[in-house]
Amino acid sequence: MRRRSPAILITAVLFTVAACGPPNPAGTERPGTATPASDSASSSKYGFAPAPQEDGKLVVWVDSTRLDAAKAYQAAHPGAQLDIVTYDGNANGSNSLKTKVQLFNRAGEGWPDVVFTTDNNTASWASQGSGAFVAPLDKGLIDRNTLSGFAKGALDVCTVDGTVYCLRNDLAQVVLWYNKKLLDEFGYEVPATWEEYQALGERVAAEHPGYLVGTAGDAWAPEIYMWGAQCPANQVTAAKAITVKATDPACVRAAKLIDKLVANKTMSLLPLFGPDFAKNQGDKVLMLPGPAWYGGAVFQGALKTPKGTLAVGDALHWADQSPPVTGNVGGGAWWVSRHSARLEAARDFVTWVTTADAYQVDKSPGYPAYSPAAAKWIAKQQDSGYYAGDIAAPITAAADQVWPGWGSPEFSQEAVWAKTVIPAQTAGKTVESLLPEWQTAIEQQAQVLGYQVAG
Incomplete structure (x- = not known):
């Protein structure tokens, strides 16, 4: 039986x-x-x-x-x-x-x-x-x-x-997480576009050095910044065909944004879940563009952000994007x-x-x-009392804004970025200067797996 x-x-x-x-x-x-x-x-x-x-x-x-x-x-x-x-x-x-x-x-x-x-x-x-x-x-x-x-x-x-x-x-749609208490204290408005976000990062560097508006030290960084910029570096067009244009202007402007904020130290290169970020920079986070799961895993879990502090803004978009789009991690x-x-x-x-x-x-x-x-x-998340203000509207809206042009090929884009970009970036090179190498690395990985590559 x-x-x-x-x-x-x-x-x-x-x-x-x-x-x-x-x-x-x-x-x-x-x-x-x-x-x-x-x-x-x-x-x-x-x-x-x-x-x-x-x-x-x-x-x-x-x-x-x-x-x-x-x-x-x-x-x-x-x-x-x-x-x-x-x-x-x-x-x-x-x-x-x-x-x-x-x-x-x-x-x-x-x-x-x-x-x-x-x-x-x-x-x-x-x-x-x-x-x-x-x-x-x-x-x-x-x-x-x-x-x-x-x-x-x-x-x-x-x-x-x-x-x-x-x-x-x-789903893991990217939105803008921010510390409402700090933002109000500093007198800053929540940015709506990537242009406003970069400008705010420049102000923070000058007025409140040490505080962060983002991170770029994890393998999923391109899924936040490049994907959200509609960078055509990862467009799967058929089961075994991919188009790679990593030096496209859309990729370049996302790279320049990262480089600018890394240079003025408002964007961290430490891994979010590494031992040093929470210890050394966790209490300096003013805002982070990141996926819907950041609320629980990063802020409540890794950073232990106090109740009533964390808020969510609409997904950032470039001013000329119509309709607005976001990335996904x-x-x-x-x-x-x-x-x-x-x-x-x-x-x-x-x-x-x-x-x-x-x-x-x-x-x-x-x-x-x-x-x-x-x-x-x-x-349920909204009713928990943990968050400051409405989180439901921006997260729900972003679920329908994920750009469909970023593909899911047989290989991991995160692994390619981690091997090609992160070590060189940590050594002082700019993402903009590394775009051709990123392009080549994607193409080579695709070709090894039998993809027809167009550029």
């Missing part, structure tokens, strides 16, 4: 990232590997040829932050059989998921049923070829009513050739394996963790991608 209330099995997994070849050499098939173009796909209610279905534990991979999502699902479904495995979530371009999937493809077994990633790049590699890993969701696996409930553009980052491959967990996604032998259970799990109030409203640290949950989540 099947047990009715099994305990959750949580398995800690240490991933070893090894150099691996392509997941499927030309002309070969691997045992247990479903082929997207299989003849049986047309007769399947899922839109692809599924593995034989059977009972058993649903294997779910999550990062440590999303462990609460799996636990919440188990609590709401005490009869569900789950094997919950923690891993790094593919964070910071680690490629740990891709490496493991390549190994599983070779072995013909071992794939998890459901995976969470902190990035949205998985569809670019895991939906392609006879070694494809992720299942299409909009061909019958997830119903249309559920899919239509996600925010405008939320699923675009994991849509390839018109097919949706993920359910977004949360993260916002994870849930994926279902096309190899799963428990597709119905996988569907129920990913649908619940992305839409149910019991996780998305009550426990999720980020702004939900599912619109009904997002409205309740932001109201």
Whole structure:
């Protein structure tokens, strides 16, 4: 007999990232590997040829932050059989998921049923070829009513050739976080444009040296400043095609803004979550452009910003942008394996963790991608009494302003920036001077992975 209330099995997994070849050499098939173009796909209610279905534990991979999502699902479904495995979530371009999937493809077994990633790049590699890993969701696996409930553009980052491959967990739209108490004390107005922001940074440098208006020491800096400037350095035009124009005027003006504020020391080059930032500069933050999750993770968590101090302004935009746009930093996604032998259970799990109030409203640290949950989540944050003034309006507005021109290729732009720009910037070089090197690094990484590169 099947047990009715099994305990959750949580398995800690240490991933070893090894150099691996392509997941499927030309002309070969691997045992247990479903082929997207299989003849049986047309007769399947899922839109692809599924593995034989059977009972058993649903294997779910999550990062440590999303462990609460799996636990919440188990609590709401005490009869569900789950094997919950923690891993790094593919964070910071680690490629740990891709490496493991390549190994599983070779072995013909071992794939998890459901995976969470902190990035949205998985569809670019895991939906392609006879070694494809992720299942299409909009061909019958997830119903249309559920899919239509996600925010405008939320699923675009994991849509390839018109097919949706993920359910977004949360959005990470960039807004302007600021210390209202300090801003009022200094007599400054909240900037609305990047031009006003830079001008205010220059005033702060002269009038209140030591205070900060931003940071540029993390790998996601381009997702705040370059993405928000509509810099065309990362435009994915097809499954294996990308346009890279990192020296475009839009990129140059964002680079000059960073360089100006780094030079006058109102923009820090320390990593936000490093040991030195909170200790040495945490109490000097006047404002930070950053994603919706900064409120909890950075200000409440890392910086311990006092209650009633933190406020949110509208997403900054360049004065000539019409309509205004903003960037996005993260916002994870849930994926279902096309190899799963428990597709119905996988569907129920990913649908619940992305839409149910019991996780998305009550426990999720980020702004939900599912619109009904997002409205309740932001109201809960507002009602907490932690923030100074209205945070709901600017964060909600920014959710619809994320520029769609920044793509999600097979490789991590954060990893490219971290390797190419940050060390040189720390050594004293300007971002503007590094744009050609950034361009070359993106092009080379894309070409290694078989992309057709246009510039």
